[in-house]
Amino acid sequence: MGYKVAVVGATGNVGREMLNILxxxxFPVDKITALASRRSLGTEVSFGDTTLTTEDLEQFDFSGWDIALFAIGSDATKVYAPKAAAAGCVVIDNSSLYRYDPDVPLIVPECNAEAVEGYSARNIIANPNCSTAQMVVALKPLHERAKIKRVVVSTYQSVSGSGKDAIDELWNQTKGMYVPGQEVEPSVYPKQIAFNVIPHIDKFMEDGTTKEEWKMVVETKKIVDPSIKVTATCVRVPVFVGHSESINIEFEEFLDEDEARDILREAPGILVVDKREDGxxxxxxxSVGDYATYISRIRQDSTIDNGLNLWCVSDNLRKGAALNAVQIAETLINRVLSKR
Incomplete structure (x- = not known):
């Protein structure tokens, strides 16, 4: 059986990646459409060997469509996702709009696939933040073995997480460093991103954390376990694609690094690359273009009784966004739609 699938925001980085991954x-597609705003109307995008011409999201009727993968900002999602859901089309949303709604499941299939069955309350499923998605893939199997008490994470996030304009800004600033008189002032970011790092992603909150850091805390609790304490520092780095994370984990009981390595090697969605040698x-x-979340540098933390450190890398446009959304759709089909 095939399904009718709409990709909303098909001309953006994540939307194009969704089409590639489908x-x-x-993916069992009977019919597919690429939707975009009017300013992108008529743009051609690829779906395998097929070329699709974008249709107008504003005029689109979602009646009769099974699944809509949304890759547009929260403001537009707030307008169009309820329309799609009301028409009977299940929305899988990549924005932050519905992630914290108790009636909307927040899914990383390797961690909480069973939660997808709660989609019917709103006909909407939320895709987590890119930095959260890759981290919880690593945390979940370790939590099942030794129960995590606390996580301290520092992220090194690529500019593609901010969209095409951010990619262009890094590229142009980098070129401008070598051509006198062609320096490029910051536009997307508050400071220069080329040859620099910026400890600021999303808006600042009253307690001094940024919204990105807050997202990692709240989403980890919703996906894995509300009892886990999380503190994060999120940093933008001059990398085009691929987020990295340094993760320190404190467990309730001792977990040996060798056992942790074996657990992660067997865990879904993870590829362990952990040799104590150069490279x-x-x-x-x-990680670019790959489905896996890579785990390296697994080692005991000697400063606490039950601690581990690890390094986590993933393609943020894939596992952090498009791939996870498609995996949610696959989970929805396998657990719900195929059984109707």
């Missing part, structure tokens, strides 16, 4: 994974670890470059 084709790569041979024996994953970096963002290796």
């Amino acid at each position: 084709a790569e994974r041979q 024996g670890y994953a970096t963002p470059v290796e």
